[in-house]
Amino acid sequence: MMCVRFVRAGTVLVLGLGLACCVAPPAYPWGGEHRQISAAAIESLPGQEQEYLRLERAAIAERYCTFPDINWPCYGQWGGGTGDPRAARMPDLRRLWGVSFYCQWDPVLQKGKGYAHAPPQSCAAAGVYFANAVKALEKGRLEDGCRVLGVMLHYIQDSGSLPRIQPVHRIFHVRATEQIGLDGFTPRVLGETPAEAAQALSGRVEQLTGWTEQRLAPLLALAGMPLEDAKRQAAQQTMAPAVVEAVARLRAEKPAEFEAAAVDCANECVRVCADAIHSALAFAQKPYVEPEPNAPNVNLVFNPSFEEGEADGVPAGWCVGWLDLRDRTGRAEWYRAGTHWEKHVRTGRYSTLALWPPKPGLDWQQTWPQAVRVRPGEQYRACVWGKAVATTGGSCLAVEFSDTDYQPILTVKTTALTPDGTWQRLGLDAAAPDRARWLRIILHAAGNEGAVWYDDVEVVRMPP
Ligand SMILES: [Zn+2]
Structure with a gap:
């Protein structure tokens, strides 16, 4: 009997945001772009690396690169993610996918260390998760490695969507998502050791933030809001009204230019993501060897009697x-x-x-x-x-x-x-x-x- 109980992460995100609209203005940062950028980055890898990721590549793009946006206590709870008492319960995707484990931060137990989705923390985070992913891939733990790679990709992508200018960040979208993708890009290895590559990646992500800001700078200037003014005002007040107005004017008057800038920023993210995955795979155990078949007559269930768990009311696993x-x-x-x-x-x-x-x-x-x-x-x-x-x-x-x-x-x-x-x-x-x-x-x-x-x-x- 076939029975589908699974709710796709994307559906939920959109649902949650839809409900959020009743309370807050309809503004949100990259959603589907995360998936598109991750998929394009994998496509630009050499053939044998794409083959290495074959079993997990769809999951990296569809699910894992959204993990940091699912790592909230509202999953599994009432309120549609906004505390709206009329809204439905959020499916518990956070626990279903072990999201807090892979993000190394549990927002319910307040354990581990989390990173903000904006520089400088997001740049540091990219390096940290790179190193964690390599640790799993070195041991041939493909799924764990790919899940942590997904977390890393998210931080790279958020860093390349104008996070320091929230009035742009929150409405920054690529409408023609088929424009996200690169022809003839050759990714490079960022360092000779995992530590060196992790550090180089953090620097590369910092550059990405700078690059994307410079890409928007002429357009912001046209709208009467020089880049540095926009950053300064947004640092003082997240949604500084003058910046919000300038961005609205820009989108109304120069829609094609604004879209082109978003596409360019997304594709710059693709380059950094491809370099990051390519570098991580340079240290992976090769060739990938499937784990041995399960031994017979051994209980394969983790925590089968529900005796193990932490203080969040749910048995481990x-x-x-x-x-x-x-x-x-x-x-x-x-x-x-x-x-x-x-x-x-x-x-x-x-x-x-x-x-x-x-x-x-x-x-x-x-x-x-x-x-x-x-x-x-x-x-x-x-x-x-x-x-x-x-x-x-x-x-x-x-x-x-x-x-x-x-x-x-x-x-x-x-x-x-x-x-x-x-x-x-x-x-x-x-x-x-x-x-x-x-x-x-x-x-x-x-x-x-x-x-x-x-x-x-x-x-x-x-x-x-
Ligand atoms: Zn994010």
């Missing part, structure tokens, strides 16, 4: 799939055994709880960084212990197989739990279909006024 973003009743909790007469755990001290789930349901699901890598044709056996009380909808275990683009291609489900308050074992056998690369466990609870607990998940590969 798991997140909630809110299947009805407008539902205001259902709750998904990391359940902790209370007294000796309230102890809905099968083993240990913790389980997952879905309480009063809406009709479409609530899922506890594995995050992508903890998904099980599979190969087509392999046989898997999955099981979980579940307990249901006062439920009416079907609550079951599902195994979701996805392809290299992280799109679900097959979801197999067990029968539903019987709501009798006893622990029951749900299990299924499934073969990884053609094109399958990932397996994720989904603990589903649907439409009812009751409660469902799950504990002790197991996925094993059957001996060939």
